[in-house]
Amino acid sequence: MRASPLYLRPRLEPPLATLLEAVPFLHSLVDGLGSPLNVVVPERIAENAERFRGVYRKHHLGGRVFFAHKANRSSALVRRLAATDPADVGVDVASLGELRHVLGAGFTPGRVMGTGPKDPEFLWLAARTGVTVNVDSYAELDQLAGLVRKYALPRVDVLLRLSEFEATGSGVKVLSRRSRFGSPTREVKALLDAVERHRDSVELIGVGYHLDTTGLAEKAVALDRCVMVMDECHARGLAPRVIDIGGGFGVGYVADAGQWERYTTELTNAVLGTRPALTWRGHGYGLRNEGGTLRGALGLYPAHRPSAGPGYLDELLSLPSPSLGRPLGTVLLEQFYELYTEPGRALVDQCGLTLARVLDVRATDTGPPLVRLGMNAADVSLEEHGVLVDPVLLTRTERGEGDDPAGVGVHLVGNLCLEADLITRRTVFLPRLPRPGDLLAFANTAGYAMDFHAHAAQQQPVARKVAVVGDGDGGSWRWCLDEEYWPVTYPGEAES
Numbered sequence: 182m183r184a185s186p187l188y189l190r191p192r193l194e195p196p197l198a199t200l201l202e203a204v205p206f207l208h209s210l211v212d213g214l215g216s217p218l219n220v221v222v223p224e225r226i227a228e229n230a231e232r233f234r235g236v237y238r239k240h241h242l243g244g245r246v247f248f249a250h251k252a253n254r255s256s257a258l259v260r261r262l263a264a265t266d267p268a269d270v271g272v273d274v275a276s277l278g279e280l281r282h283v284l285g286a287g288f289t290p291g292r293v294m295g296t297g298p299k300d301p302e303f304l305w306l307a308a309r310t311g312v313t314v315n316v317d318s319y320a321e322l323d324q325l326a327g328l329v330r331k332y333a334l335p336r337v338d339v340l341l342r343l344s345e346f347e348a349t350g351s352g353v354k355v356l357s358r359r360s361r362f363g364s365p366t367r368e369v370k371a372l373l374d375a376v377e378r379h380r381d382s383v384e385l386i387g388v389g390y391h392l393d394t395t396g397l398a399e400k401a402v403a404l405d406r407c408v409m410v411m412d413e414c415h416a417r418g419l420a421p422r423v424i425d426i427g428g429g430f431g432v433g434y435v436a437d438a439g440q441w442e443r444y445t446t447e448l449t450n451a452v453l454g455t456r457p458a459l460t461w462r463g464h465g466y467g468l469r470n471e472g473g474t475l476r477g478a479l480g481l482y483p484a485h486r487p488s489a490g491p492g493y494l495d496e497l498l499s500l501p502s503p504s505l506g507r508p509l510g511t512v513l514l515e516q517f518y519e520l521y522t523e524p525g526r527a528l529v530d531q532c533g534l535t536l537a538r539v540l541d542v543r544a545t546d547t548g549p550p551l552v553r554l555g556m557n558a559a560d561v562s563l564e565e566h567g568v569l570v571d572p573v574l575l576t577r578t579e580r581g582e583g584d585d586p587a588g589v590g591v592h593l594v595g596n597l598c599l600e601a602d603l604i605t606r607r608t609v610f611l612p613r614l615p616r617p618g619d620l621l622a623f624a625n626t627a628g629y630a631m632d633f634h635a636h637a638a639q640q641q642p643v644a645r646k647v648a649v650v651g652d653g654d655g656g657s658w659r660w661c662l663d664e665e666y667w668p669v670t671y672p673g674e675a676e677s
């Protein structure tokens with residue numbers, strides 16, 4: 182008996198799910214614009230922002246959702262977001278280029294926040310236009326205040342990004358992971374002294390953090406600590422009103438919990454040698470077999486998530502405050518604090534896909550066939566982020582043949598003359614063997630996977646990006662180049 186295939190089918194929601202059914206349309210896009218091709222769905226980013234706002238409403242909290250722009254370079258996505266209710270939705274920029282981009286996309290400076298370590302040009306443009314600066318370090322605060330004075334700029338609203346939190350009060354000590362970013366909480370006193378010294382140039386509007394983790398407990402400790410720092414500020418006569426809890430709300434990539442459980446269990450078995458390999462040359466994704474004992478740790482993104490995105494925010498706000506015992510959302514509400522969030526990946530959930538043409542299918546005598554694609558590993562960097570999920574096979578023509586019930590295991594290889602250029606090291610199961618001319622669609626790549634790592638090595642083409650707008654019921658789709666998208670229609674054109 183052949184083992185049943187280990188699928189990791191993607192979680193698909195509208196409009197991405199209906200777009201993937203428009204197979205001739207997607208083929209015509211790649212025929213015209215080449216492989217690889219990135220497709221973004223601007224409508225969905227607005228819906229995602231609305232879902233985050235729904236969690237704010239549920240907890241009766243004011244504040245704003247800032248899209249962390251670094252997750253995707255698309256113009257269409259930020260322009261569509263700029264068209265949403267201005268009071269509720271902003272954007273978080275981490276470079277001079279991103280700041281220029283969002284100002285040109287229709288975000289007024291009051292809706293923009295600058296995060297990450299900044300260079301003087303970035304600080305100057307932020308201060309000049311009135312963008313909120315999320316200050317990364319003590320030195321940056323000094324530098325910003327110096328710029329404001331030297332160039333007679335308007336007073337700047339600032340948040341202080343904190344890091345290295347520890348639980349107080351409770352018996353267990355939870356330390357948050359170390360970070361290169363933000364000021365360690367032990368420096369709070371010195372930071373607040375500096376804020377007071379620079380009060381002619383900066384106004385403290387709040388404190389916050391961004392922790393690159395999906396761990397809820399760690400975030401609850403950090404949020405709790407921010408509430409205490411706010412108390413310290415008020416005791417000094419400062420009047421901050423915002424707590425910014427950063428991003429990291431996550432995305433569920435794999436639809437089915439059972440498939441995910443089964444795959445990770447079988448991967449462990451494969452590393453231990455109790456079943457055939459499930460990866461290119463037995464790669465273990467962080468696990469290894471030392472004389473029959475499993476060592477290491479699985480370095481994969483938790484691709485099936487019971488709660489992610491807005492649901493994760495809801496869970497965090499419902500957790501008891503480690504020091505006060507009441508739900509964190511209630512603690513914020515009691516103080517009338519505004520909540521800022523900075524979702525990146527979660528705000529572009531279901532907002533795009535990456536298409537690649539099958540160029541060649543080659544049998545091997547050592548393992549699964551090699552399917553060579555018109556893309557390389559950097560064009561769809563799911564693997565880089567440890568995200569394992571199946572692509573969707575879009576055959577060129579109806580072949581009248583059914584799917585193979587046993588599935589077909591293949592290795593997906595890229596278009597670089599580099600042994601390591603594998604789209605994923607996982608053996609991917611497809612419902613049948615692809616043929617040249619077919620497309621593979623990698624769903625849900627808008628967060629970090631479609632353009633963050635793309636490069637022009639070997640002069641292979643960097644993917645073009647298009648924005649698509651549906652008619653609402655999946656019947657027809659219109660497209661334009663990403664940079665041509667604006668949230669307006671011409672007379673006679675269907676409303677998007």
Ligand SMILES: *Cc1c(COP(=O)(O)O)cnc(C)c1O
Pocket residue numbers: 249251252273296297391427428429430431523524525526527
């Ligand atoms: C990257 C980043 C985010 C977004 O993180 P996600 O995990 O994509 O939600 C938010 N804030 C800051 C400061 C970041 O650097």
